[in-house]
Amino acid sequence: MVELDNVDRGILHELQLDARNRTAQEIADKVDVSASTVRNRIEELEDDGIIEGYHPKIDYERANLPLQIMFVCSAPPTERSDMVEQILDVRGVVDVRETLTGHRNMYVEAVGTDTADTVRISDAMHEIGLSIESSEILRQRRVQPFNHFFFTDPYDSGQDADEEG
Incomplete structure (x- = not known):
């Protein structure tokens, strides 16, 4: 575990907003x-x-992958880590x-062009040993940067206005 200070937290927040x-x-x-401090940090x-x-944010629909599917699966806890690596090798995941x-301990998001892709992906997950509990076609996914790195006001020096020091 690394202890982050307010400079690190601020840098992380700014990068999440638009690192590119x-x-x-x-x-x-x-x-x-200074800019050199930012680069070093x-x-x-x-x-x-x-x-x-x-990582780029990709609009899969514009990239001709109009189906976005969320599979909710169950996997044996002792085999989950190995299964994750196998699932990531499935085209479309x-x-x-x-x-x-x-x-219901694993959520797998996949993209494809048609129902044949959905069937291929779900068959591959069954072969790996996952039990698919449900699958949903996703309409939209929105992500926001974590904006609570500052647990206190970053501009508050810790002193009240009437204190000296």
């Missing part, structure tokens, strides 16, 4: 440090594994999420 178009100087202006956050990568519960 934010310059080190723009981030520095927001978090009140980003490198440290990457080295520490906090920043795992930078774009996201796998594990939960801590024993039932």
Whole structure:
């Protein structure tokens, strides 16, 4: 576990808003440090594994993959980790999420062009050993950056206005 300070938190928030178009100087202006500090901190956050990568947001429908399906599955807890790797190898699977519960403990998001893709993906998941509890066609997915890195006001020095110090 790495202890993050307000500078790290501010950098992470700014990167989540738009990592591709934010310059080190723009981030520095927001978090009140130098651009070189921002670049060094980003490198440290990457080295520490906090920043795992930078990923494009894809409009699958415009990319001619109009079907987005969410499969809710159950997998034996002792086999889940191995199954995740196998599921990620199935063409069309774009996201796998594990939960801590024993039932309905895996969510698999997949994309495809037609129902044949849906059948192929669900057959592959059955072959891996997953039990599909339900599947839903997704209409829309919206993601927002985590904006609660600052557990206190980042501009509050911790002193009341009437205190000196």
